[in-house]
Amino acid sequence: MASLGELERAVMDLLWAGHEAATANTLRDMLATSTEAKGDAAGHEGKELAVTTVLTVLSRLEKKGLVERERGTRPHRYQAVSSREEHTAELMHEVLGSAPDRAAVLAQFIGSVTESEAETLRKLLGHV
Amino acid sequence: MASLGELERAVMDLLWAGHEAATANTLRDMLATSTEAKGDAAGHEGKELAVTTVLTVLSRLEKKGLVERERGTRPHRYQAVSSREEHTAELMHEVLGSAPDRAAVLAQFIGSVTESEAETLRKLLGHV
DNA sequence: TCAACTTTTCTACGATCCGTAGAACAATGA
DNA sequence: TCATTGTTCTACGGATCGTAGAAAAGTTGA
Structure with a gap:
């Protein structure tokens, strides 16, 4: 009841690594560049994802209790619930x-x- | 890459608990009676499953490397690979x-x- | 050897989860 | 108010899992 998909994990990794609260857009950019430019092994990331995709996984992560968001600020800011x-x-x-x-x-x-x-x-x- | 479904887990529990190699039929019967007759909490098991169902999960568990079977004997006998x-x-x-x-x-x-x-x-x- | 039965394999379908994103709706700034 | 930016809804295809019928293969009594 808490297993993560590949993209979900990538997002959590960013939230855990960064880490201050981040917006969906920031995360999208990070996902696009992370693990890229290594030209080496399997370039997992490097894909330009749609922001809605990122928002979807963030919602799912929120539902799973791994992420929480500030709904006050306009571009909502997301952060990991625990380290x-x-x-x-x-x-x-x-x-x-x-x-x-x-x-x-x-x-x-x-x-x-x-x-x-x-x-x-x-x-x-x-x-x- | 090793997460188990509910039925898969139930089967592993039996293989781990019982525990000599068992046939699909034996397991089917065990699944039917296990956790039953408790009348108490959520009676998870107690269903009369088709033997093919049990065989299917056993095959999947085998593929996952959690179970191995003796193909020599006719009703194949299954057992957990590790405790x-x-x-x-x-x-x-x-x-x-x-x-x-x-x-x-x-x-x-x-x-x-x-x-x-x-x-x-x-x-x-x-x-x- | 053959029919009847048992066991195994193949194939499949519905539910759920995940990656993915468009469409529609809401807030914001000028 | 309108254009822009951000959020929610809805959805689809692939994978996994519970479930099991149909078909194939093996076993056995006569």
């Missing part, structure tokens, strides 16, 4: 929460974490 | 992996973990 980190962590909890044996999942999870991440975790858990 | 825990942990890694700042996500994640889970994690990380 990418919060959102991602929340997703992780969602995934974890759907399991009957959380401890076992955590064990499995920790088992395949890089050493540096393990170190990060140890610090975060600050075992006294 | 629910492995799968869930993998999903968590997938979610985490898509973030630029993994450490920040982990911090956020740890921040909202229950104390008992924090304890579990400390043990798993075996300080020192």
Whole structure:
């Protein structure tokens, strides 16, 4: 109930990266130039999208609770409801929460974490 | 690229729970009775599905790499490729992996973990 | 070997989601 | 008030999923 499409994700990435509230037009331009000019790998973006397209995805993202907009200003300004980190962590909890044996999942999870991440975790858990 | 539909999930739950390889017929019966007779909350299951329906989802799950089948025996027998825990942990890694700042996500994640889970994690990380 | 039955594969349809955008409507500025 | 800019409505095509019939393939008792 919170999976994103490719364009939706691209928009969230911009909102998360930028980040102050942005208008649909700004986002359209950003989408047109982002990841472009790299000439390298699969140039995902670089398409000149119609503004209505951007507005549609923004509405959908709003409905999903990922984005909120200021309706006061005229060109509405959109921003992410939570940071990418919060959102991602929340997703992780969602995934974890759907399991009957959380401890076992955590064990499995920790088992395949890089050493540096393990170190990060140890610090975060600050075992006294 | 690994999100499951409602029925697909129900089938995986059975394969993960039961858990020896099962035939499509067995699964159909299990789906019909599982979560039924509870008369309580939303009785999700309890539908008598057509066997072909079950076979279809099993094929799709196979294509997704979540299920494998023994083609030798005649009623093919299906089983989960990995345990629910492995799968869930993998999903968590997938979610985490898509973030630029993994450490920040982990911090956020740890921040909202229950104390008992924090304890579990400390043990798993075996300080020192 | 053949008919009857079981199992699997093929094909398909409706619902929902997502990318995409035109048409229509609303606000704003001159 | 009119032209411009921004927003909402409506819609369509592709993909995924629940659902299952039709057809093909395999199995088995006689």
